[in-house]
Amino acid sequence: MKFTINRSAFLNSLADVQRAISSKTTIPILTGVKIIANNEGLTLTGSDSDISIEAFIPVEDEKNQLEIMETGGIILQARFFNEIVRKLPDDKMTIEVLDHFQTLITSASASFTINGLDPNNYPHLPVIDSNESFILNVNLFKQVISQTVIATSTHESRPILTGVNIVIENNTLSAVATDSHRLSQRIIPLEMSEEQARQKYKIIIPGKSLIELSKILEEDAETAEMMITENQVLFKTENLYFYTRLLEGIYPETQRLIPDTSSTSVVFNATSLLGSIERASLLSHEGKNNVVKLSVSKDKVEISGNSPEIGNVQEEIHFQSFQGEEIELSFNPDYMKDALRTFGQSDILVKFTSPIRPFVIVPSEDGKEFVQLITPVRTF
Numbered sequence: 001m002k003f004t005i006n007r008s009a010f011l012n013s014l015a016d017v018q019r020a021i022s023s024k025t026t027i028p029i030l031t032g033v034k035i036i037a038n039n040e041g042l043t044l045t046g047s048d049s050d051i052s053i054e055a056f057i058p059v060e061d062e063k064n065q066l067e068i069m070e071t072g073g074i075i076l077q078a079r080f081f082n083e084i085v086r087k088l089p090d091d092k093m094t095i096e097v098l099d100h101f102q103t104l105i106t107s108a109s110a111s112f113t114i115n116g117l118d119p120n121n122y123p124h125l126p127v128i129d130s131n132e133s134f135i136l137n138v139n140l141f142k143q144v145i146s147q148t149v150i151a152t153s154t155h156e157s158r159p160i161l162t163g164v165n166i167v168i169e170n171n172t173l174s175a176v177a178t179d180s181h182r183l184s185q186r187i188i189p190l191e192m193s194e195e196q197a198r199q200k201y202k203i204i205i206p207g208k209s210l211i212e213l214s215k216i217l218e219e220d221a222e223t224a225e226m227m228i229t230e231n232q233v234l235f236k237t238e239n240l241y242f243y244t245r246l247l248e249g250i251y252p253e254t255q256r257l258i259p260d261t262s263s264t265s266v267v268f269n270a271t272s273l274l275g276s277i278e279r280a281s282l283l284s285h286e287g288k289n290n291v292v293k294l295s296v297s298k299d300k301v302e303i304s305g306n307s308p309e310i311g312n313v314q315e316e317i318h319f320q321s322f323q324g325e326e327i328e329l330s331f332n333p334d335y336m337k338d339a340l341r342t343f344g345q346s347d348i349l350v351k352f353t354s355p356i357r358p359f360v361i362v363p364s365e366d367g368k369e370f371v372q373l374i375t376p377v378r379t380f
Contacts, residue, residue, distance in 0.1 A: 001037050001072030002096040005057070006065040007107065010042075010093065011085055013055035016216045016240065017046035020053040021078045027123070032075040033082075034122045035095070037068050045125070046078065051209050052125050053216065054241040065092065073119035074103055084112050126243055132201065132228040134168065134190060138221050138237070144175050144186045145214045147370065150338040152207035153179035163204040165251040171197055176254050177207065182335045183257055183358075183373040184342070203228055204251055209244035216240065258360060258373060262351035264324035266296055267364050268317070270343035276317045277340070280305045281333035283313045291377050292333045296352065297326040305333075320347065329355040329376040339372035 017033055025031060025048050034045040041058040059066050074097045085093065088107035096104045101116040145164075153161035158180075167174045173190045176183065213235055217224060225236040235242040280292040284305045292305040301319045306312040329352065339361055340348070347364040361372040 002070040003037050004067045004094045007093045009064040013044050016055045017044045017053045019212045020046040020051040022048040033078040034075050034119050036073040038071050050245050052243040056239040075117040126232045128227050128229050128234045130227045130229050134226045136224045138217050138224050142214050145210045147186045147342040148175045148177040148184045149207045151177040151182050151184040160249045163206045163247040166203050168201040181375050185371045187369045204247040213242050259353050264327045264352040266322050266350050267320040270340050270348045271345050274340040276315050277333050277336050280313050283307045291330045293330045295328045298322045327352050330379045331376050335374050
């Protein structure tokens, strides 16, 4: 194998596949990046057996400045190889595989010779031959990811809660995540064939996989294809394949957790409320209990925090409208901050039921497609 390429173009694809490569893997060959050259271009592959990423660099794209002199393949230790490529002196680089998988990397006057491995020993990626294929709007799906992964659990004691539960039916995609203290749900429209619309698809994608997917989905790609099989899902864009395993098991029934009614409703600006809670949490983080208190009445809304070791904080919060009964409750400010950030600058409606029942945060315009739910903290 021998090829010459623009170093920046190569580094971009290398960075994408490296997201799937872990130094902690128990399979030594997976610490490497697989490079295959054919007449159409280069294919780079990285995997940790849970996530696999394949990036294609086409010859026909002139900005890649890719010239394939000899087809073939190699596996190179990803971390060292990436460092070498980043520090090469010129914009162009040449990679040539010599005898016994030794690999020569040259750029201007610099040259490195490093040991490689036989690409035929690399584990095969899952073969996904599925009719269960859906077209996603990339920007909308990235929004869904950012709005739901915040509520996934980080504790492996209940592995199922470390994923996002995705249900596809009736021309909609519903994504739900909960760690049992909070919940996030987002529903978006989805184009489906008549046959698909008559069926229901349920998959649970690890939250970590979705975070990595969101980072590498190209901003300029309008759509991505999602293909589902029994234990894997594949996301495809023009030059990128992202595979992830699915979590096995039954996700808890979450719809019943979202209250149908409320006793108190208040409209805030999300950014303004976020600022107040950030200030209150400065003290709550220093105390033994990371809790702030919210008092809501028709005349004023007040947030307060008390840390015996440091002091206390009190702030009156601007609100736009109030309806219902007065209420006092306490909550974890970090959960609230995560939830509020997903709404950006928009106005939100916060609906309370009781001091010990979960409260919901929805967009003030239309609260059906996006719901954040937080469980209060008992302080008595």
